Amino acid sequence: MHRRALLSACVTGLTATAGCLGVGPGSDCQRGADLRLNPVTTAAVADRESDSLDTLSPPERDAVSAARRGDASALWATSTPLSGVDHLAADGTYYTVTTSLVSTVERTGYALSLDTAAVEDTPATRRIALDDLPDIDRTALYVALGFPGSQEIERFDRARSVAIGGTLVYPDDARSRSDLVPDPSYETIRIGDRDFRLDLGDPRPTTVETHRVAVGAITGSAADFAGLVFDRYGVELDPTDLSAEQRDIVEAATDDGYDECAPYSDAYTDLQATLGRAPARTGTADGPVSDTPARVDYVDYESDWYAVSLAEYVA
Numbered sequence: 367m368h369r370r371a372l373l374s375a376c377v378t379g380l381t382a383t384a385g386c387l388g389v390g391p392g393s394d395c396q397r398g399a400d401l402r403l404n405p406v407t408t409a410a411v412a413d414r415e416s417d418s419l420d421t422l423s424p425p426e427r428d429a430v431s432a433a434r435r436g437d438a439s440a441l442w443a444t445s446t447p448l449s450g451v452d453h454l455a456a457d458g459t460y461y462t463v464t465t466s467l468v469s470t471v472e473r474t475g476y477a478l479s480l481d482t483a484a485v486e487d488t489p490a491t492r493r494i495a496l497d498d499l500p501d502i503d504r505t506a507l508y509v510a511l512g513f514p515g516s517q518e519i520e521r522f523d524r525a526r527s528v529a530i531g532g533t534l535v536y537p538d539d540a541r542s543r544s545d546l547v548p549d550p551s552y553e554t555i556r557i558g559d560r561d562f563r564l565d566l567g568d569p570r571p572t573t574v575e576t577h578r579v580a581v582g583a584i585t586g587s588a589a590d591f592a593g594l595v596f597d598r599y600g601v602e603l604d605p606t607d608l609s610a611e612q613r614d615i616v617e618a619a620t621d622d623g624y625d626e627c628a629p630y631s632d633a634y635t636d637l638q639a640t641l642g643r644a645p646a647r648t649g650t651a652d653g654p655v656s657d658t659p660a661r662v663d664y665v666d667y668e669s670d671w672y673a674v675s676l677a678e679y680v681a
Contacts, residue, residue, distance in 0.1 A: 395627040395681060396627075396628075396681045397627070397628040397679070398625055398626055398628060398679055398681075399626050399628075399634070399638070399676070399677070399679075400623060400624070400677045400678075401625075401626075401634075401675070402619055402623040402674075402676075403616065403619040403620045403665060403672035403674060404672055405620070405670060405671070405672055406664065406673045408589040408593070409588050411595055411596070411664070411673075412460070412588035412589075412591045413455075415453055415592075415595045416453040416455040416460055416591070417454050418454075418456070419454060419456035420516065421515045421516050421517055422448075423508050423513040423514055425441060425447070425509070426441065426448055429441040429447070429579040430454060430463065430579060434456065434461070434581055439580070440578050440579065441465075441579055442505075442509065442537045443509050443513070443574075443575055444510075444533060444535060444573065444574060445512065446575075447513055447579070448463055448579065449512075449513075453584070458586055459583055459584075459585070460586070461581040461583055461584060463579070463580075464582075465577045465578065465580075466578045466580070467577055469575070469576045471537070471573070471574050471576075472572070472574075473535050473537065473571075473572055473573075473574045474535070474570070474572065475533040475534060475535035475569065475570055475571070475572030476533065476534045476547060476566045476570070477533065477566065477568060477570065478531060478534040478567070479529070479530070479564075479565040479566075480529070480531075480555070480564060480565075481527075481530075481562060481563050481565070482525075482527050482528045482529070482563075483527060483563065485554050485561040488553045489553075492551075492552050492554060493552060493553070493555075493561070494545075494551075494552045494554075494555060494556070495555070495556040496555055496557045499545060499555070500545055502543050502544055503545055506534055506535065506536055506540075506544075506546070507534070507555070509535070510532035510533055519557065520558065522557060522560050523560055530562070533570070534547065534566060537574050537576070546566070547566070548569075550566060595663075595664070596664055596666070600664035600665060600666060601642075601664075601665055601666070602665070602667075603616060603640070603665050603666065605667075608637075611633035612633045612634075615633060616637070620672060638676070641662045641665070642662030
């Protein structure tokens, strides 16, 4: 594993309680931490902390668009849709996004396998693009694949080979409207720019969930949205509240990054706890810090905001 030549701890003279990540043969640093504080702008934070409407899968995008219009909006799935989408950006406005489980029903599902291998010999009449399937089949495939958005589809395109599994299921008896169940009319489905061989296995009982989708407008300003993110996930590092050793750590982290070998110094351990990460042990019998914040993604240091990047490694 590549390491920088010297730890900031070595440079700042913290070697009394902190190990150094040595250089060349003989280095005995087997476990360490890497802290970086990367400068950010409000525009970058607003982009980082929100999902664009255009990047959602079509079923999710339709549900969110309906909710924005004030229409009743629901989405059926086998797992929670819009997973990981807490905030959305659309037409210059930032929104909160929430889902709630409305109902469940037991339906017959089919084991689904999609594979990019061995698709060249499929006759043209047995090929179809995802967008050309009936609406019910298209939605069922997005549900089975976990609602892949545009970025996931692009990763399919770039991969050398792709094999995906899931369960193809419908919220009602869709056989009269489906081209895929119970007997597929096609062998190959084009998703993005890749052809996938379709294989359906044995039927199996599957729970279909219906989720209500709701959105709430937050602000039309990227700066205001970033301010809300800072209020929720940011802390201030006041230089006057830090020890000299901690100020050296922070200064190094804002420059090229700060590395420290275990056992960690008290200065670093206390700073790491302030940043809301699992507290590092100093090599003694010290227990975890009880008042550690749940999550800190950004720090304000001398009136500048930084994104926190903290990793621990084992050589």
